[in-house]
Amino acid sequence: MPILGCVADDFTGATDLASTLVKEGARTVQLLGVPRPEDPVPEADVIVVALKSRTAPVHEAVAESVAALDWLLAAGCRQAFFKVCSTFDSTDAGNIGPVADALLARLGAGFAPVCPAFPANGRTVYLGHLFVGTALLNESGMENHPLTPMRDANLVRVLGRQTQGGVGLVPFATVAQGAGAIRSAFHAIEDQGRRYAIVDALTEAHLRAIGAACDAVALMVGGSGLAIGLPETWRAAGLLAAHGDAARLPPAAGRAAVVAGSCSRATLGQIGFARDRVPTLTLDPLARPDPAALAGEAIAWIDAQAPDRPLVIAASATPDRVEALQRRLGREAAGQLVERTLAEVADALVARGVRRLVVAGGETAGAVVSRLGVRRLAIGPEIDPGVPWTYAPDIAGGLHLALKSGNFGGRDFFLKAFAMLEEGR
Incomplete structure (x- = not known):
C-alpha cells in the first residue's frame, strides 16, 4: 500500500519530486492527469499525480487537485504532498494558497509546513525569503516570468496574500536545532491559529531534519527538496522496505x-x-x-x-x-x-x-x-x-x-x- 500521495501542479515538477524519492530508495510511479476511478493502484511506495494546474484558473486548479487527492486517499495513501515549483511560481490571485486550503479542508487538517527549498539547484529559504543562487527570487529573472512573474521574495507575504489562513515562520535558528525543535515550532504556530509555516532551509541536512519533523503532518507543501528526508523517516518507522535498483528503465532506442x-x-x-x-x-x-x-x-x-x-x-x-x-x-x-x-x-x-x-x-x-x-x-x-x-x-x-x-x-x-x-x- 502506498505511503505518500502527491499532487503536483505541473508535469516537470512531478518528475522532479518522483526522481528525488526514487534516489532515496522509495518505489515511485508518476500518473499524468487525474486518475480514473477504475484505474489500478500502482505497486509503489509513492504515487505522484501530475496536473497542469499551476496557471489554470483557480477553480479548475482546486477541483482537479481535490479530485486527485480523493483518488490517492482511496488508494490508501497515509500522507499527502502538494508539490509546487522551487521558485514558488504563483501570482497573488492563486494558485498555491487556494489549492493548499482546499487540500487541508479535504484532509480535515488545520496545519501544513511549506518549504520550496532545493539547495542542489540553488534554491534556499532564509528568514522566509527565497533565494535563487545568491539572488533574491525577485532579482533572479523570475520577475520576468511570462505567466507567473515573482516580484516578492518574502514567502510569508506571498502565501499570506493567497490563503485564508495565517502564515508563520520556522526560522533557520530553529531548523538548525533538528527535527524535535522543528516539530515543536509546528505545534506552536498551529496553536497560534496559523494554518501554514514557511520553513527555512539552506542545506540538504536541514531538509532531512524537516522531513523527520513531518512524520505526523497530514499535508506538506513545497518543492521536491522537502521530500528528501521522508524515506529515511519511513524506514525508521518500519514502513519502507529495502528495494533494489528503483531507477532502472528499459534500454533506449530510436x-x-x-x-x-x-x-x-x-x-x-x-x-x-x-x-x-x-x-x-x-x-x-x-x-x-x-x-x-x-x-x-x-x-x-x-x-x-x-x-x-x-x-x-x-x-x-x-x-x-x-x-x-x-x-x-x-x-x-x-x-x-x-x-x-x-x-x-x-x-x-x-x-x-x-x-x-x-x-x-x-x-x-x-x-x-x-x-x-x-x-x-x-x-x-x-x-x-x-x-x-x-x-x-x-x-x-x-x-x-x-x-x-x-x-x-x-x-x-x-x-x-x-x-x-x-x-x-
Missing part, C-alpha cells in the same frame, strides 16, 4: 530530440550551447503567430535533417520578445500558441521515430504529454538535479522522456541527457 518552450535563463543558455553542436531550429511566434504554420515550418525542417543526429526545436525567446508577443495576443493566448505548436511538433517527432525526447518547460511538458496520450511514467536515473529520464510504456514502442523544468539543468543538459542514454544502450 531518434533523439528536444522541444523547448521555456523562456528561462537556464533553458536559453542550453539552447545556445546546443546550437553550435547539433541541428537547432528556433521558431519565432512573434513573426508568425499561427500554431499550424509554426508547426509546419518545424516539421518541414525535421524532415530535411539527417536521421542519426539529435534535433533541437525551440520556441523560447528573450523577455522582450515574450512581452511583445503578450502585448499582441494577450498573456494566455501567447502561452497557448507556444504550447499548441510544440505539442504538434512533438507528436510529429514521435510519429517519425523519435523515442528519446527532452521537453523543456513545465507548461510545454503538460501540453506535450497530453497530446501524446501519456498516462503513466516509470522514473529512471537523474540527468541533473531534479530532472530524471522517465519511460512511458503506453506509447507504441515505448518512449523515454525527460521533462525539464525551465530553470533546471546545466548548459550542456540536452547533450548530457542523450549521452547518458547512449551509455546505457
Whole structure:
C-alpha cells in the first residue's frame, strides 16, 4: 500500500519530486492527469499525480487537485504532498494558497509546513525569503516570468496574500536545532491559529531534519527538496522496505530530440550551447503567430535533417520578445500558441521515430504529454538535479522522456541527457 500521495501542479515538477524519492530508495510511479476511478493502484511506495494546474484558473486548479487527492486517499495513501515549483511560481490571485486550503479542508487538517527549498539547484529559504543562487527570487529573472512573474521574495507575504489562513515562520535558528525543535515550532504556530509555516532551509541536512519533523503532518507543501528526508523517516518507522535498483528503465532506442518552450535563463543558455553542436531550429511566434504554420515550418525542417543526429526545436525567446508577443495576443493566448505548436511538433517527432525526447518547460511538458496520450511514467536515473529520464510504456514502442523544468539543468543538459542514454544502450 502506498505511503505518500502527491499532487503536483505541473508535469516537470512531478518528475522532479518522483526522481528525488526514487534516489532515496522509495518505489515511485508518476500518473499524468487525474486518475480514473477504475484505474489500478500502482505497486509503489509513492504515487505522484501530475496536473497542469499551476496557471489554470483557480477553480479548475482546486477541483482537479481535490479530485486527485480523493483518488490517492482511496488508494490508501497515509500522507499527502502538494508539490509546487522551487521558485514558488504563483501570482497573488492563486494558485498555491487556494489549492493548499482546499487540500487541508479535504484532509480535515488545520496545519501544513511549506518549504520550496532545493539547495542542489540553488534554491534556499532564509528568514522566509527565497533565494535563487545568491539572488533574491525577485532579482533572479523570475520577475520576468511570462505567466507567473515573482516580484516578492518574502514567502510569508506571498502565501499570506493567497490563503485564508495565517502564515508563520520556522526560522533557520530553529531548523538548525533538528527535527524535535522543528516539530515543536509546528505545534506552536498551529496553536497560534496559523494554518501554514514557511520553513527555512539552506542545506540538504536541514531538509532531512524537516522531513523527520513531518512524520505526523497530514499535508506538506513545497518543492521536491522537502521530500528528501521522508524515506529515511519511513524506514525508521518500519514502513519502507529495502528495494533494489528503483531507477532502472528499459534500454533506449530510436531518434533523439528536444522541444523547448521555456523562456528561462537556464533553458536559453542550453539552447545556445546546443546550437553550435547539433541541428537547432528556433521558431519565432512573434513573426508568425499561427500554431499550424509554426508547426509546419518545424516539421518541414525535421524532415530535411539527417536521421542519426539529435534535433533541437525551440520556441523560447528573450523577455522582450515574450512581452511583445503578450502585448499582441494577450498573456494566455501567447502561452497557448507556444504550447499548441510544440505539442504538434512533438507528436510529429514521435510519429517519425523519435523515442528519446527532452521537453523543456513545465507548461510545454503538460501540453506535450497530453497530446501524446501519456498516462503513466516509470522514473529512471537523474540527468541533473531534479530532472530524471522517465519511460512511458503506453506509447507504441515505448518512449523515454525527460521533462525539464525551465530553470533546471546545466548548459550542456540536452547533450548530457542523450549521452547518458547512449551509455546505457
